[in-house]
Amino acid sequence: MKKLCLALTLAVGGVALAEGSLLINGAGATFPFPLYSKWFSEYNKLFPSLKFNYQSIGSGGGIKQITEKTVDFGASDAPLSDEELAKAPGLLNLPTVLGSVVVAYNLPGVPALNLSGPTLASIYLGTITQWSDPAIAKDNPGIKLPPTAIAVAARSDGSGTNYVFTDYLAKVSGAFKAKVGVGKSVKWPVGLGGKGNEGVTGLVKATPGAIGYLELAYAVQNQMTVAAIQNADGAFVKPTIEATSAAAVGVVVPDDFRVSITNAPGKTAYPIASFTYLLVYKDQTNKEKGPAVIDFLKWAVTDGEKFAAPLYYAPLPTAVQTKVLAKIAALTVQGAKSSAGK
Numbered sequence: 634m635k636k637l638c639l640a641l642t643l644a645v646g647g648v649a650l651a652e653g654s655l656l657i658n659g660a661g662a663t664f665p666f667p668l669y670s671k672w673f674s675e676y677n678k679l680f681p682s683l684k685f686n687y688q689s690i691g692s693g694g695g696i697k698q699i700t701e702k703t704v705d706f707g708a709s710d711a712p713l714s715d716e717e718l719a720k721a722p723g724l725l726n727l728p729t730v731l732g733s734v735v736v737a738y739n740l741p742g743v744p745a746l747n748l749s750g751p752t753l754a755s756i757y758l759g760t761i762t763q764w765s766d767p768a769i770a771k772d773n774p775g776i777k778l779p780p781t782a783i784a785v786a787a788r789s790d791g792s793g794t795n796y797v798f799t800d801y802l803a804k805v806s807g808a809f810k811a812k813v814g815v816g817k818s819v820k821w822p823v824g825l826g827g828k829g830n831e832g833v834t835g836l837v838k839a840t841p842g843a844i845g846y847l848e849l850a851y852a853v854q855n856q857m858t859v860a861a862i863q864n865a866d867g868a869f870v871k872p873t874i875e876a877t878s879a880a881a882v883g884v885v886v887p888d889d890f891r892v893s894i895t896n897a898p899g900k901t902a903y904p905i906a907s908f909t910y911l912l913v914y915k916d917q918t919n920k921e922k923g924p925a926v927i928d929f930l931k932w933a934v935t936d937g938e939k940f941a942a943p944l945y946y947a948p949l950p951t952a953v954q955t956k957v958l959a960k961i962a963a964l965t966v967q968g969a970k971s972s973a974g975k
Contacts, residue, residue, distance in 0.1 A: 661695020661708030693791020707912035710793020750805025759823035786845030789826030
């Protein structure tokens with residue numbers, strides 16, 4: 634890998650730089666932020682002259698910034714739509730790892746909880762408003778549930794976590810699909826809004842009776858209680874790395890990687906799982922940054938995968954990894970093939 638070098642001013646985008654450093658700017662999903670932060674730190678140890686400035690602003694913001702080419706890469710938990718691709722010709726979404734959206738709750742005295750898809754959808758539709766509701770009791774035989782009001786927490790920003798969560802609920806509830814639908818930004822019928830996974834985490838922790846959805850790593854790091862969710866085979870499954878990986882078993886991943894793995898079949902599959910993506914242009918227009926971005930991508934989906942499991946993400950299945958590496962090898966810099974990523 635060639636030495637990375639570019640003379641820059643001492644401060645770019647709020648990040649202090651030594652002369653001779655190269656700054657790569659990115660923005661987007663909060664869902665993979667714990668892992669991406671680790672990647673940037675570890676990669677910087679290998680190449681001290683290369684620094685990353687990543688804005689964890691949500692998938693919607695990341696897609697907007699990479700579309701406008703104000704960053705070098707974007708990040709999203711939702712695959713790009715036809716409309717988004719039309720606005721950004723040549724933009725690719727490359728899977729990096731798999732993660733789970735978990736349902737965390739704040740209900741002292743109830744350390745374990747099961748929730749079926751229709752029950753969870755009804756909570757977010759506002760038709761189930763108390764924890765002692767018969768539908769929740771049916772999912773949890775033998776558990777004493779308090780008559781506490783449910784405080785619903787949802788993402789207020791455009792996010793891939795929203796997309797994954799609504800994609801699941803729309804598959805298991807016709808009422809949810811009709812009233813709310815699927816999207817990175819939706820109009821929630823009820824609840825409090827929190828910005829980013831961090832915002833929803835804070836709301837649930839601070840509000841007795843609250844329920845919210847967030848990425849698994851945030852729940853573990855904040856010692857939150859999470860529900861087991863009923864999957865397509867009828868089993869109630871807790872979110873784990875193994876259960877996240879199981880959601881991708883047998884899924885045919887197309888060449889453009891735009892695929893949903895929510896509510897996947899399999900007794901051990903966790904039903905609210907997804908790939909998360911880095912967004913880059915097939916042709917890199919910056920002759921200094923382009924090779925650096927390509928080299929980093931290759932490292933991330935090979936050597937970088939070993940950092941996934943310790944942070945509660947599932948590494949890419951081998952078949953998907955092979956496809957991603959082929960896409961990376963085909964990236965160009967200013968229209969020419971690059972030795973980077975080979």
